[in-house]
Amino acid sequence: MKLLSIVTPFYNEKEVIEIFYERLAKALNSTNIHSEVILVDDGSTDGSFEIAKSIQERDNRVKVISLSRNFGQQSAITAGLNEARGEAVIVMDVDLQDPPEMIPALIEKFNEGYDVVYAVREKRKEGIIKRFCYRAFYRMLSKLSPVKLPVDTGDFCIMSRRIIDLLNSLPERNRYIRGLRSWFGWAQVGIPYERDRRYKGESKYTLGKLLSLALDGIVSFARLPFQILFFLGLAIIGATSVALLMCLLFLLTGISISLIIWILLFLLIFSGIQFICLGLIGEILGHISDEVKHRPHYIIRDKLGFKDF
Ligand code: UDP
Ligand code: MG
Numbered sequence: 001m002k003l004l005s006i007v008t009p010f011y012n013e014k015e016v017i018e019i020f021y022e023r024l025a026k027a028l029n030s031t032n033i034h035s036e037v038i039l040v041d042d043g044s045t046d047g048s049f050e051i052a053k054s055i056q057e058r059d060n061r062v063k064v065i066s067l068s069r070n071f072g073q074q075s076a077i078t079a080g081l082n083e084a085r086g087e088a089v090i091v092m093d094v095d096l097q098d099p100p101e102m103i104p105a106l107i108e109k110f111n112e113g114y115d116v117v118y119a120v121r122e123k124r125k126e127g128i129i130k131r132f133c134y135r136a137f138y139r140m141l142s143k144l145s146p147v148k149l150p151v152d153t154g155d156f157c158i159m160s161r162r163i164i165d166l167l168n169s170l171p172e173r174n175r176y177i178r179g180l181r182s183w184f185g186w187a188q189v190g191i192p193y194e195r196d197r198r199y200k201g202e203s204k205y206t207l208g209k210l211l212s213l214a215l216d217g218i219v220s221f222a223r224l225p226f227q228i229l230f231f232l233g234l235a236i237i238g239a240t241s242v243a244l245l246m247c248l249l250f251l252l253t254g255i256s257i258s259l260i261i262w263i264l265l266f267l268l269i270f271s272g273i274q275f276i277c278l279g280l281i282g283e284i285l286g287h288i289s290d291e292v293k294h295r296p297h298y299i300i301r302d303k304l305g306f307k308d309f
Contacts (some may be wrong), residue, residue: 005086006033006278011042020094020115027100031107037062037243040080043070074175082168090158096199105191106158111186115186122192123175125277137214147183150190172293176217184299203251223286230279236272240265
């Protein structure tokens with residue numbers, strides 16, 4: 001490998017940047033691979049930028065990008081990926097939850113010929129509620145998405161140049177990078193690791209930011225909910241129609257049916273129609289969002305037998 005890039009976004013992380021750099025430098029030195037480290041300051045206001053700057057002055061492998069305000073982790077990673085020149089790029093957090101000591105293992109697996117090697121969180125050392133929510137979210141999204149999204153994986157991974165070029169070429173704005181990465185296909189594999197606690201400081205993901213990331217994931221990749229709505233609507237109408245027919249039969253045989261039942265049945269029919277309409281609108285919106293995202297129709301792995309004339 002000619003050049004390895006490390007892309008790390010940070011936001012108000014003055015307690016951890018220095019120790020992150022030390023552990024990263026140690027790990028990189030052990031690989032003997034020519035590398036660049038791109039630290040992306042996502043609008044920090046606590047002096048983190050000055051620390052990153054001092055690291056950059058000390059080590060000429062380090063580059064710093066500073067964003068004009070806080071744009072969010074996914075945008076900060078995008079900024080770093082646009083600048084990365086490496087043949088392979090590793091994306092990792094600054095808070096040492098993604099241990100730099102894993103870098104040699106990622107590279108080793110990558111050298112077996114994979115395009116993406118992602119780290120799979122086998123154990124998380126976080127509170128039980130947070131652990132449960134993460135587990136549930138990744139499993140739900142993976143079920144809802146037509147693309148195979150590996151569970152319990154974050155952005156911590158190594159990606160090949162062609163994956164980075166594809167990511168950089170996508171014009172879509174709400175980026176859920178770990179999902180897009182899977183969407184590209186090619187050879188991808190996970191390696192397990194224990195996710196440490198954050199080294200110091202508080203999580204920079206407020207509940208609002210976390211929910212917004214989760215929503216980006218769902219909106220970008222999940223289409224099943226609208227299909228469920230559509231079929232639920234059909235099922236309600238089907239079942240209500242049968243009940244309505246039975247009521248009419250009862251009526252013919254002289255059994256009277258109370259007004260409440262009739263009202264209930266008509267209400268059910270109308271709610272079924274509404275479900276169907278919502279499902280259709282959702283599907284149409286899904287199609288429109290596919291169009292505006294301009295994702296390529298397909299990505300070719302290889303072409304055989306095509307000759308240039
Ligand atoms: N981060 C960022 N911008 C943000 C929020 C977070 O660049 O708006 C960075 C943060 O500094 C860290 C990484 O993204 O390097 C992951 O954030 P954090 O550790 O706070 O999230 P958690 O691990 O708790 O999900
Ligand atoms: Mg973290």
